[in-house]
Each structure stands twice: as C-alpha cells, then as structure tokens.
Amino acid sequence: MSKLPVVLLHGLNTTGAVWDDVAARLDRPVTAPELAPLETVEAIADAVAAEAPARFHLAGYSFGGYVALALLERHRQRIESLMMVSSSATADNEAVRQFRLESIARTEAEGVDANAGSIAMAFHPASAVDPALMDRALGLMRASGAARYVAHSRACIARPDRKALLAATDCPRMFVSGDGDRIVPLSRQTASAEAAGVALKLIAGAGHLLPIEQPAALADAMTAWLAGRP
Numbered sequence: 001m002s003k004l005p006v007v008l009l010h011g012l013n014t015t016g017a018v019w020d021d022v023a024a025r026l027d028r029p030v031t032a033p034e035l036a037p038l039e040t041v042e043a044i045a046d047a048v049a050a051e052a053p054a055r056f057h058l059a060g061y062s063f064g065g066y067v068a069l070a071l072l073e074r075h076r077q078r079i080e081s082l083m084m085v086s087s088s089a090t091a092d093n094e095a096v097r098q099f100r101l102e103s104i105a106r107t108e109a110e111g112v113d114a115n116a117g118s119i120a121m122a123f124h125p126a127s128a129v130d131p132a133l134m135d136r137a138l139g140l141m142r143a144s145g146a147a148r149y150v151a152h153s154r155a156c157i158a159r160p161d162r163k164a165l166l167a168a169t170d171c172p173r174m175f176v177s178g179d180g181d182r183i184v185p186l187s188r189q190t191a192s193a194e195a196a197g198v199a200l201k202l203i204a205g206a207g208h209l210l211p212i213e214q215p216a217a218l219a220d221a222m223t224a225w226l227a228g229r230p
C-alpha cells in the first residue's frame with residue numbers, strides 16, 4: 001500500500017525551497033507549493049486545497065502553520081495529520097500587528113531587502129555566524145519577493161486565534177520547534193500545543209529557521225511522527 005503524501009507549507013519571507021533539505025529525507029511523496037500572494041489565510045488555504053492530493057499529511061512552517069490551521073478548519077476530511085513547525089495557533093496581539101504594519105510600509109517603500117536586517121534574529125546564534133546559511137535565508141527572502149511578503153503579512157494580521165479548533169479537532173497533531181526560536185515565542189507555541197493536548201518537541205541548536213538550520217533532526221522528528229500512519 002502506497003503512503004499518503006506530505007504537503008509542506010512554507011513560512012513568511014521564504015518559498016517552498018525552505019523545505020528542500022527536509023523533503024529529501026522523508027520517505028513519502030512530498031509537495032511544497034508556493035503559497036499564493038493573497039491577503040487572508042483562508043484564501044491561501046483554499047488555493048492550496050485546489051492543487052493538493054485528495055488526502056495528505058500536512059506540515060506548516062511558521063506562516064505556513066497559520067495556513068495549515070485554516071486548511072484544517074475548511075478541509076478537515078482531506079487531512080490525515082497535522083505537523084506544526086515553529087508556529088502557533090494564537091492571533092497577533094496589538095504590538096505584533098503594529099510591527100507588521102510598519103514592516104509592510106517599509107517593504108512597500110524600499111523593497112524586500114528592507115527586511116534583511118531581521119534575518120540574524122531568525123537564526124540560533126550558532127547558525128547566525130554561518131555565511132552560507134545567512135546567504136540562503138537572504139536568497140529565500142528575495143525569491144519570495146515584496147508583494148508576497150506584504151500580502152502574507154496582511155494575512156497574518158487578519159487571522160483569528162485557532163486554539164479552540166486545535167482543542168476540538170480529532171486530527172492527530174504534532175508541534176515541533178527550535179529551542180532558540182526568537183520569532184514565534186516558545187510560550188505561544190507551548191500554549192498552542194497544550195490546546196491540542198500535546199507537548200511541544202524542541203530541537204536543540206535551532207532558531208526560527210529550523211528547516212534549514214537542523215533539517216536532519218526535523219526530518220527525523222517528522223519521520224517518527226509519520227511512522228505507522230497511512
């Protein structure tokens with residue numbers, strides 16, 4: 001019997017290529033679509049669903065996790081399991097919304113490189129001194145582009161809190177993060193995992209950019225989660 005595929009959703013300021021090193025280590029069919037530059041996570045989720053397999057395992061990294069939760073809410077019958085990576089189910093608070101609005105204004109005025117200064121913060125300190133990783137993150141940001149960043153930032157602002165969805169669903173779910181994530185606070189990730197009734201698994205030596213900092217460890221965690229599942 002063939003294994004169900006995994007759909008991997010990328011984060012803000014990245015593309016599907018952020019998953020390349022993880023996808024190469026998974027023993028299932030994998031797709032990592034480019035998320036459409038739409039301004040609600042619900043619209044993006046429906047666009048993903050239109051191209052996705054009939055039934056699949058779903059993994060959402062960071063912003064991709066917000067889209068994954070919208071997919072779970074709108075297309076539950078197609079999702080075999082949910083893996084949330086460096087993400088949470090909480091809505092933005094007012095301070096984060098204001099930060100996003102300011103980032104949108106800078107990006108519209110100066111282009112996507114206006115966000116380059118924040119890349120180091122997304123890494124674990126041990127990764128931030130690796131020029132190859134820094135260059136890769138910058139390349140992903142530029143490949144994603146300003147228009148996608150602006151649209152996805154607006155989608156972040158508009159999204160609701162979905163912890164209640166996690167508490168109510170019967171979908172198997174896993175939460176995993178780098179132990180040094182400074183972008184999505186671990187307190188928010190832990191609260192979301194607790195709402196789902198599961199523990200947050202931490203991977204040492206990684207910040208927010210877990211899929212490129214520790215791809216082997218992340219792939220191992222995902223493989224263990226998928227073991228024994230269809």
